[in-house]
Amino acid sequence: MRFLVILLTLLLSNTSTGQDTNYNSHNIKVIEQYILDYNAGNLSKMLDQMASNIQWMSIDSNKIITETKNKQQLAQALKPYFKGGNSTQSSLMHVFENGNFVSTLEKASWQSNGQMKSQCSIAIYEFDKNLIKNVWYHAAQSCD
Numbered sequence: 648m649r650f651l652v653i654l655l656t657l658l659l660s661n662t663s664t665g666q667d668t669n670y671n672s673h674n675i676k677v678i679e680q681y682i683l684d685y686n687a688g689n690l691s692k693m694l695d696q697m698a699s700n701i702q703w704m705s706i707d708s709n710k711i712i713t714e715t716k717n718k719q720q721l722a723q724a725l726k727p728y729f730k731g732g733n734s735t736q737s738s739l740m741h742v743f744e745n746g747n748f749v750s751t752l753e754k755a756s757w758q759s760n761g762q763m764k765s766q767c768s769i770a771i772y773e774f775d776k777n778l779i780k781n782v783w784y785h786a787a788q789s790c791d
Contacts, residue, residue, distance in 0.1 A: 672744050674749050674774045674777075675742055675749055677779065678772060680692075685733070686736050690725055694721070694722055696779055697779050698775055698776070698778040698780045699717060700716070701718050701721055701778075702716055702780075703784070705786070707785075707786040734757055735755050735756065736755075736756055736757070737753055737755045738754050739751055740752040740754050740790075747773055747775065750771050751771075751772070752768075752769055753769075754790055755768075766787040767788055767789070768784060768787045770783065
C-alpha cells in the first residue's frame with residue numbers, strides 16, 4: 648500500500664512541464680488536470696479521469712506488479728492517504744505523446760524533518776475514449 652502511495656505521489660504533479668509538451672493534446676490536458684486534482688487532494692475528481700477498468704502497474708527492473716485492476720481498487724488504495732491530507736506536491740518535468748500513450752518524467756517533492764526531499768519517476772499512461780486506461784509506473788530514482 649505504501650509503495651502504491653509513493654508511486655501515485657510521483658505520478659501526479661503540478662502542471663510545470665518541459666519544452667516537449669504539446670498543450671493542444673487532449674490526453675496531456677487530462678493528465679495535467681489529474682495532477683492538479685491530486686495536488687489538491689481531490690480524489691473524486693482524480694477518478695473522473697480514469698476508465699472503470701483502470702490498471703495501475705509498477706515496474707521495478709524486470710518485475711511488473713499490477714497494483715490495482717479497477718477504479719474502485721484505486722480509490723480504496725488512495726482513501727487512507729488523502730485522509731491525512733496531501734503533503735506531497737509533484738510536477739511534470741517532461742511529457743510527450745505518441746498515439747494513445749503519454750509518457751512523463753515526474754518529480755515528487757515533500758518535506759521531511761525540515762528538509763525538502765524529492766524523487767523522480769517515468770510513467771506511461773494509455774488512453775481509451777479520453778480516459779486513462781492503464782498506467783505503468785517505473786521505480787523512483789534520484790532526480791539528479
